Amino acid sequence: MAIGRSMYDDFPSYPFRRPPGLDGRPEQRPVVVVGAGPVGLTAAIGLARYGIPVVVLEPRDSVSFGSRAACISRRSLEIWNRFGAVQRPLAKGLPWTGGRSFWHGHQVLDFQMPHDEDQKYPPMVNLQQCFAEQYLVDALNECPEADIRWHSRLTAVKSTNDCVILSVETPDGVYDLEADWVVAADGARSFVREAVGLKLEGNSYEGRYLIADIKFSSEYPTERRAWFDPPSNPGSTVLMHRQPDDVWRIDYQLRDDEDSAIELQEERVRARVDAHLKMIGEAPDYELIWISLYKAHCLTLPHYRHGRILFAGDAAHLVPIFGVRGLNSGIDDAGNLVWKLAAVIQGWGGDGLLDSYSHERVFAARENIEQARKSTLFMTPPSRGFELMRQAALSLAVSNAFARALVNPRQTTAITFATSPIQTTEDESWESGPVVGATLPTFPIKMRRGHQLYDGHLIDLVGLDPTVVVAGGDEAVEMHLCKVASRDRLNVVILEQNDRADARPTVVVDHRHRARDLLGLDRPGAGYLIRPDGHVAARWRRFDPTRFDAIFALSLARGD
Amino acid sequence: MSPPSQNFDLERIWEKLANAIDAAGSGKEVLFLSKFAILASKELNDGQQVERLVDIALEDLT
């Protein structure tokens, strides 16, 4: 809930535009995205990048309110980068790499997330969700393929064999819209989910967190701080994050004996925040901007495909906020779904791709839920046993490094798919590099354009098409790959140790000699087949052209 | 369980634990024992063994 007028009120509100359907002109669309949350918007931008016309339905007239999911992971930034939408969130967001945890005045943990000079993006940036959404809306408004319909609520869904008929309620009345495919990104209380009779499975935890956005200026750096059972809020856990524009986000756990309605009152929140700020030695005049209550859920649909309807984001799964897997996993859903849907619509991939979307992302949700569940047991102990074991771990962690592993917040990392109908199993032994199902790591490279070499990053070379990355030096391999690329959607990248002054744009220079260590490419022709979402579909040390053709077809679910 | 080693005197350890519980003081005994359980498990470095000991300790609590 908002407290008075604040900077969060300054986002534009969008007018209703009368769609042709209201004037008796039936509309048929290849894709309709339900919900203009961050997940629906990411999916819509991705589809537009493939040149696919997309309609987005959204009942509100502007972006959402408050910081909500405020930590954006490196993986999410990479996905936005692929869709040409990373610049503004990255420019505004505050990067961070680690944090500290405290217990009774002792520092019990000082953690760092994986980060090194090879990376293009920081492991995490903090940005209030409303800004992220606004940047996505702005990017989408620049796509001629995209049509965001504000003031438009989906009120009925009817599936037929070859389309889905959607009824949309607007200020001017109700109209029908026919979609070949529907992306259901309509959030935690998904109407689409209800309408087709699907149910989330799993648990909800009783742990409640109160979230407050406050504004004041402080020199303290951007990092994640956590206090367990602090003197200012005995029996509670408190988290604090810096956000852009001098906004600080404080999350504190409510004890079981505390009443939500009472604790949501402004004076109560102020008293708790005052006590916390005093404890950490900050005593500013702050502006209280936004208060909200949050409950931990561990829920997912068992399948994300329902015929022509594909579920993504909170409509598909709910994950506790600890480790920031909620929104970030939804963006990952969108990154996974977009290229598959584009391939099916444009005919370069088989319908099985959409089943693989469900298979892979349900697996990811279960992994995320398991990690977040473990974090939740520590952050919000559900019983006396967990409470005691947490105290024991915290007390040991004051002076014993081994116990700090128990306190570590397990921040989200990219998921490796154990299995997938569109990936191979490994049959060679590798010294290093991402396994099949993992995501491609990155490192700086130089790219040739004409006579000039430019600085770039390996992940920049993975665009909208599948990409093959091979170690240079084997003419026959390169010839075969270029032949495939000449008749199919394949982007060929040849990694050379030194510039060979070849004008072909696909040759890049691994000037820091990372390919061997980070990719395990130790012989000419060895390489990876990378999907447009950055996951490894296959890899080989010895190239076999017939086998390559087969795995390329498999990775696109082409039946024959 | 494993055969007793030469410098392991169970009675002595029993006394040491009793004194430590007293030293931890009222209200902190359980925390002390919980910490000790984690430390001892870590030192044992054998998940199956630890789980077996946990099950034994749960027996005959009344």
Ligand SMILES: Cc1cc2nc3c(=O)[nH]c(=O)nc-3n(C[C@H](O)[C@H](O)[C@H](O)COP(=O)(O)OP(=O)(O)OC[C@H]3O[C@@H](n4cnc5c(N)ncnc54)[C@H](O)[C@@H]3O)c2cc1C
């Ligand atoms: C108060 C609050 C605090 C949160 N705090 C955190 C946090 O600290 N950390 C964290 O990771 N996550 C947090 N979350 C969750 C996070 O905001 C979500 O994970 C994220 O927004 C999911 O994005 P989404 O696009 O899937 O769904 P949403 O952002 O919920 O977007 C769904 C969209 O669908 C629209 N919609 C709904 N019904 C219809 C319909 N019938 N027709 C058309 N459109 C419809 C909605 O208006 C909405 O815009 C919080 C959420 C809330 C509400």
